[in-house]
Amino acid sequence: MSRFDFHQQHAERARSEAQRLFDQREVLGSRWLTWVAAELYQLSPPEYAAMVRRELQRLNAGD
Template structure:
């Protein structure tokens, strides 16, 4: 599977995962960053985790 195909196949799921992570920011307060890091660490495969990380950065900077 090419990088483009992988991205297309997983983009919607990565966006939903990033929204789920961001939704916990207010609830977790100062613990949020460490929690997000552990959640991202557990995602596989690594290219998917990178997609979620990029989407989380995008959502976090636009909000």
């Protein structure tokens, strides 16, 4: 599977996962960064985790 195909196949799921993680920011406050790092660490494959990380960065930039 090409990188493009992988991205196309998992883009919506990555956006949804990033939103779920981002939504916990207010709930967890100062603990959020540690929690989200642990959540990202558990995601697999690494290419998918990178997609979620990029989506989180996009959401955070929107603040």
